[in-house]
Amino acid sequence: MPTVNFAPDIRAVTQIQAVPMILRLVKHLTGLRFAAVVRVTEKHWVTCAVDDSLSFGLQPGDELELESTICHEIRQHRQPVVFGDASNHQVYATHHTPLKYGLRSYISVPIIRANGEFFGTLCAIDPEPSEVERPEILQNLTLFAQLIAANLDIQNSLDATRTELEDVRETGRLRDQFIAVLGHDLRTPLSAIRMSAELLETKLTERSTRKLVHAIHSSTQRMGVLIENVLDFARGRLGGGIPVSRSKVDNLQAEIHRVINEVRNSKPDAQIEQSIDVPIGIKCDPVRVGQLLSNLLGNAITHGDIAFPIQVRAYVDREHLIISVTNEGEPIEPARLPLIFQPYTRFEESGLGGGLGLGLYIASEIVKGHHGSITVTSTADEGTCFRACFPLI
Template structure:
């Protein structure tokens, strides 16, 4: 019970407008004691106080609710306004004015938006005051309604923050779990790949060779999916995709990516024009991953009957890497979503991957201070990665 009362006091104290409301009401009415009280069947608790009478109440202070007129306001749900107790037939002999020694008094009910009674905006003074004129009454009701609306707004904000924190914690735990799972999957996948190489060397049986190769390709694809998930979770958890920037030759690295993709897609033609002697300041493994993801995207979603073209070269001090494929033209509405995680266009027939490849391409490009552009015209779709001022010293 005490904790609940303390919470109600804190709710009112948290409303920054409350002190100004109390000051305005006091100035408007001339009353020297104004407060906001939380009122229940058993208690009357001051939540905010303006006291120029030395009445002795502070926020959190309590009165016997049976000695107050706020009990009446709670029971009937209507305001009590007294200009002068001496002139009031209803309250002249009432015990409350005698106990607290006031002549003028008001108590305006405060309700929450769901209709639940919270308490009152109330005030008193030993001297009579003109409180019952329509302007004063409507203004005091307006202030009580303002407090009510602010109470509900603050409660909704607290609830929303709590929900957001819970959702964020759940998302972080989920992403941490995925990252750990991805890390732990790499070891058995490495064993599978090693096993396929041993089988191919020690048992070169033409009948089993296709099976071994199929296992190898599946393991490579699984490893790629795991890498994509781990990179994605790192990016979403704030640590970002890990980069190791250094001066390195990338032409042979890019050629190796093309050769690997030719092995994974033997039925497809990949035409490559990679300038020799490319020395860049970059993370060469990540540049290779970028090309690999772009090539997979082109091979999966492009026309199966035309070559995929790769080019890499320097234009001045700018490195330009492009991947082009023939196929259906992509509308701008699809291009606008291509680099979002887990997104696939309904019109795109390929089902390989998790929809993270192009998202990771974009993240690698950004981490290198570069850009990735997409164009799709006349049946040709091109992805172009540009990175300026990256030539190794």
């Protein structure tokens, strides 16, 4: 076992939801039966994530002697290494790594973070020869390595945000300014992930592999929502509220349907039943109304019982537009109801895995920007219902 504590690096990799899918795709594209994400430092080679159909024997946290690996050389020259049959290769036929571990086919691509730090490699091996030297395979693995590096950068930024928020909680304005700058910076690596996933999806034809890439793309959409929530929170705290641009809208019903379909596509296990009857000519900000509904649906999916359908209604009652989202599940405790629209409420009560707790706060600010109101009722018999109400004109 390594003498240095690599637990944070292993945890950072395992927290990337796309990594298991990436390793499966690596095995599928290369035909090799062992794939891994490896942390490589000046003195250590440590596995962070593994997909092993060879029973090679390595698990996350296991270490090989650094000098016995080719990744040691890759760390020095920062270039991929690929060979399909070591026994017929001019360099690797006598190289100590294939001889020591009985390898004939091998591919390894460096994972380099935005600040230039060499994190490690994305690699795959097999004791049998394989046609891995095709250019499209190296191109795809290079994209995967970039996706992993971008995710590590995002996680590092989010971890820094959480630490900073805890340290400067009493200095609210500094905290809000920090979040605003950080949210802006997170957009760049997120755009790189999204563009890479879209490019990769155009190159794959098999339905199963396209489905995996689609899952990666869905993850970037969820990260995008988180970043926009963070930015909106900072704008609201620094500028006196979340900006809302109201105008006469004739297609609000289409925007509501779009949001519902988007949530259905990203959360296929969720059941959503809808009753939408919205007239033309409503004065509102359609983008913000869509964000409001998306946040309420996300909350219902996260905290409701997925065995029961979520009810979405949008209709006009007298001179007001009503949008309600109802889900079944454990009712909200009465003592928590007055705090439900406060920022960080969910975060503090559910731990780091519960999100930042900004969705309902932003929903309430959007309704406030429309001169309306939002309420919540929650009982065991009738479920939990969030009801947003704002004037038509």
